[in-house]
Amino acid sequence: MPLRSVGTRKVPRDAVHHPLFARYYARFSVNAETKLGIGVLRDRMLAGLSGRVIEIGAGNGLNFAHYPGTVSEVVAIEPERVLRQLAVEAAVRSEVPVDVVPGAAEALPVKSEAFDAAVVSLVLCSVRDVPRALSEIRRVLRPGGVVRFFEHGRGGGRVMTFTQQALDRTVWPLVSGGCHVGREPVESLRAAGFELGPYRRIMIPEKGPTLPTSYCVLGTAWRPATKD
Ligand SMILES: C[S@@+](CC[C@H](N)C(=O)[O-])C[C@H]1O[C@@H](n2cnc3c(N)ncnc32)[C@H](O)[C@@H]1O
Numbered sequence: 001m002p003l004r005s006v007g008t009r010k011v012p013r014d015a016v017h018h019p020l021f022a023r024y025y026a027r028f029s030v031n032a033e034t035k036l037g038i039g040v041l042r043d044r045m046l047a048g049l050s051g052r053v054i055e056i057g058a059g060n061g062l063n064f065a066h067y068p069g070t071v072s073e074v075v076a077i078e079p080e081r082v083l084r085q086l087a088v089e090a091a092v093r094s095e096v097p098v099d100v101v102p103g104a105a106e107a108l109p110v111k112s113e114a115f116d117a118a119v120v121s122l123v124l125c126s127v128r129d130v131p132r133a134l135s136e137i138r139r140v141l142r143p144g145g146v147v148r149f150f151e152h153g154r155g156g157g158r159v160m161t162f163t164q165q166a167l168d169r170t171v172w173p174l175v176s177g178g179c180h181v182g183r184e185p186v187e188s189l190r191a192a193g194f195e196l197g198p199y200r201r202i203m204i205p206e207k208g209p210t211l212p213t214s215y216c217v218l219g220t221a222w223r224p225a226t227k228d
Contacts, residue, residue: 015104041218045121052114055074072097079103117146118141118148122150123151130188147221151185151217165182181213197221199219
């Protein structure tokens with residue numbers, strides 16, 4: 001882990017450091033739960049899960065209240081300090097046991113094949129290295145383990161995809177905590193060797209203006225059951 005100097009001391013630098021974005025997201029995301037219907041989508045994403053779950057990039061812990069009682073334990077990985085503290089507070093209120101752990105998707109600090117399910121929501125847009133993150137998720141899932149995802153990405157016609165690419169190359173990652181609007185989460189999962197289950201394309205907001213972030217997908221994928 002990189003080090004930075006504080007006076008004469010060396011302290012570990014966080015893998016992700018976006019304090020302004022973190023504060024903005026903490027407010028925006030809570031409003032979006034009801035205003036944009038994200039809470040309902042979290043319910044759908046997590047329905048039917050059971051056993052040990054790893055959640056990647058848990059943010060301020062908004063998924064925690066939506067896990068069904070059949071989940072025995074959630075290990076919630078969150079690299080950003082401000083969001084992680086809010087996730088710890090959400091974990092205390094959670095009905096299922098949640099352990100919030102610092103770490104990054106590209107090097108998950110957990111054992112191989114230790115989880116029945118992995119959850120990624122609005123995270124693949126922000127990780128630095130998508131193939132590496134997905135290979136890590138594959139490593140920590142047991143064979144046949146499930147991925148539940150809710151992500152946004154590339155969509156629309158030529159003008160929109162051009163706009164998304166332009167945003168990704170310029171200001172968007174800088175102002176939104178490393179987020180990219182033109183990634184392709186379903187294709188990335190497939191390329192990483194996951195079997196795609198049912199998935200549904202959704203526009204957010206459902207009605208109203210179409211934004212570069214509007215093209216969402218909610219679905220399921222599996223680590224193949226055969227050992228590789
Ligand atoms: C838009 S927020 C989504 C938070 C949460 N998953 C949700 O559904 O509300 C993106 C999250 O990804 C996290 N993140 C960014 N880079 C990451 C990485 N390399 N590994 C794990 N999480 C990362 C951020 O810190 C932030 O919590």
